[in-house]
Amino acid sequence: MKPSPAGRIMSTPVGQITRGTTNTNRLRRVDRWIARHPSLRASADPLVVDLGYGASGVTAFELEARLRLLRPGVEVLGLEIDPGRVARANAQLAEVRAGLGTFAPDARVSFARGGFEVPAPRPVTVVRAFNVLRQYDEADVAGAWRRMTARLAPGGILVEGTCDEIGRVCTWIEVGADAAPRSLTISLRLPGLLQPSIAAERLPKALIHRNVPGERVHDLFTALDRHWDQAAVVSPFGPVHRWRTALQAMVDSGWPVQAPGRWRLGEVTLPWDAVAPR
Structure with a gap:
């Protein structure tokens, strides 16, 4: 079933059953990012939804354990x-x-049947939808975003992204309560990294088909790879130092790279207009 137009009342969950691939510790990178997000920390009664958790509930338990x-x-x-x-x-x-x-036996975790309509008991602080939209068409993304963000509390966010099977390559888009995308984050395991563009094959559906010449996200990976290669000279100081050197070079060349305090984690965040499809 495809996402339905926003506002339509559905008697059954909206969306398709995912492949269900679930691995322990797979979503650690995005979980730790959510844990530091102002939306979560400012909420008086935070409710976080793990949408499409897959064949096992482990990602929901891990999410609660990290956020608490x-x-x-x-x-x-x-x-x-x-x-x-x-x-x-x-x-x-x-x-x-x-x-x-x-x-923890007192973990505040529950499970229910639901899809993009997000049948939660109250407005939601964060919806994390990982590896859910990959099986959809790009044209379906905006409608799915609208449905999910319609259930957000004021100031809430949707975190929609993709990762590899063991969580070493992750990308996600932050979407506001108005269903407008705000930023793209790429998070990589730095030891053994050959080139940052490995993340291109794990881009969210809104961008994965846009990694072609003439598109902003292609320009991003071209620049990241170039500066990563040029930073090889500092490799003896370790991959984190090399990554920081590459990202500083991105800043110096005009890229609006954000959150330098998280560079050490192998992250890079850019505002949406720096990568938005043309």
Whole structure:
């Protein structure tokens, strides 16, 4: 089922069942980014949705465990279209409540059936939708964004992105409550990195087909690779130093690179207008 026009009342979850690939620790990079986001930290009663968590509820448990370190009292709701996946996640939750496994028995995590309509009990602070829209057409993205952001609390955000199977290559778009994209973040494991453009194959659906000459995101990867290659001279000081050197060169050449405090994590964030499709 394709995303339906915003505002239409649906009796069944909106969207397609994902492939369900789930790996422990796969979403650690985006989780830690969300944990530091002002929207989460400013919320009086934060509710975070893990939309399309897949065949296991582990990403929802991990999300709650990471967020509670900086935002005690956060609640995480995992949503899936497939009722079998919801049943499995609730069985995992029962084990957690019984003190089995590594997650806190009092983890504020729940699971329910739902899709892009985000059937949450109250307005949502953050919707994290990872590896969900990859199977859709690019033309479906805006409608899905509108549906998900319609459930956001004032000041809330949608974090929509993609990563590889073990979470070493991640990209995500921050989308505001008005359904307008704000930024693109690329997060990479720096040890062993050959070129930053490895992230091109993991771009969110809104950009993945735009990595061609003449598009801004292609210009971004061309510049990142060039400055990364030029920074090889400082490789003896380690990959983090090389990455910082490359990003500073990006800034010096006019790229509006943001959040220098997170460069050490292998991240680079740019405003949406620097990468938006032409």
